[in-house]
Amino acid sequence: MIILGLDPGTATTGYAIIEQNDGHLTAHDYGVTRTSPDQPTPLRLKIIYDKIVQLIDRYHPDVLVTERILFSKNERTAFQVGRAIGAALLAAAQRNLEWHEFTPAEVKLAVVGFGNAEKHQVQAMVQRILNLESVPEPDDAADALAVSICYAHSNKLRALGVGR
Numbered sequence: 001m002i003i004l005g006l007d008p009g010t011a012t013t014g015y016a017i018i019e020q021n022d023g024h025l026t027a028h029d030y031g032v033t034r035t036s037p038d039q040p041t042p043l044r045l046k047i048i049y050d051k052i053v054q055l056i057d058r059y060h061p062d063v064l065v066t067e068r069i070l071f072s073k074n075e076r077t078a079f080q081v082g083r084a085i086g087a088a089l090l091a092a093a094q095r096n097l098e099w100h101e102f103t104p105a106e107v108k109l110a111v112v113g114f115g116n117a118e119k120h121q122v123q124a125m126v127q128r129i130l131n132l133e134s135v136p137e138p139d140d141a142a143d144a145l146a147v148s149i150c151y152a153h154s155n156k157l158r159a160l161g162v163g164r
Contacts, residue, residue: 001019001020001021001062001063001152001155002017002018002019002028002059002060002061002062002063003016003017003018003019003020003061003062003063003065003148003151003152004016004017004052004055004056004059004061004063004064004065004097004148005017005018005064005065005066005144005145005146005147005148005149005151006052006064006065006066006085006088006144006147007066007067007140007141007143007144007147008048008066008081008084008085008087008088009080009081009084009140010035010041010044010045010048010080010081010083010084011034011035011037011080012032012033012034012035012138012140013032013033013048013051013052013084013088013140014030014031014032014138014139014140014141014142014143014144015029015030015031015032015033015051015052015055015141015144016029016030016141016144016145016147016148017029017030017055017059017061017148018130018145018148018149018152020152020155025129025130025149025152026130027130027132027136027145028059029055029059030136030141030144030145031141032138032140032141033047033048033051035047035048041083045083045084045086045087046087048084048087048088049087049088049090049091052087052088052091052092053091053094053095056091056092056095056097057095061097062097062098063097063098063099063100063151064088064089064092064097064098064099064100065099065100065101065102065147065148065150065151066085066088066099066100066101066102066147067101067102067103067104067107067143067147068101068102068103068104069081069082069085100151100154102147102150102151102154106150106154107122107143107146107147107149107150108122108146110149110150110153110154111125111126111129111146111149111150111153112125119139119142122142122143122146123135123136123139123142126142126145126146126149129149130145130149
């Protein structure tokens with residue numbers, strides 16, 4: 001199974017492509033797409049959309065996964081993230097990809113075993129789980145890898161008839 005994980009944002013969208021095969025996880029690609037605040041929002045969303053389409057067409061993932069937006073104190077940031085998720089969902093829908101989302105606590109629990117883990121702990125476990133040479137950077141790419149791992153672990157549980 002090929003998993004496309006995203007950490008969406010209008011300024012920076014982290015992406016990850018991992019493969020789950022016989023219980024083993026392999027990272028095939030990860031990084032970020034950046035847009036400039038000087039660009040109009042529709043153009044920024046098109047850049048994000050185009051990158052996601054490029055990833056889908058290149059890797060043919062079976063599923064798209066993202067973190068669930070939690071209401072935060074910064075309403076503007078929440079709207080920007082929501083717009084980026086909208087661009088991702090459009091790309092997924094056009095290619096008939098299913099979508100799953102997980103709360104940050106679910107991601108941390110699946111990757112570290114502790115729902116209140118700190119970012120550096122998540123990054124270290126992502127490195128270990130995927131057997132990467134170094135801690136994945138930047139944070140947005142590491143977060144996309146983490147949500148992908150979360151889906152892979154929850155997928156194992158679903159196959160066993162446990163969980164959602």
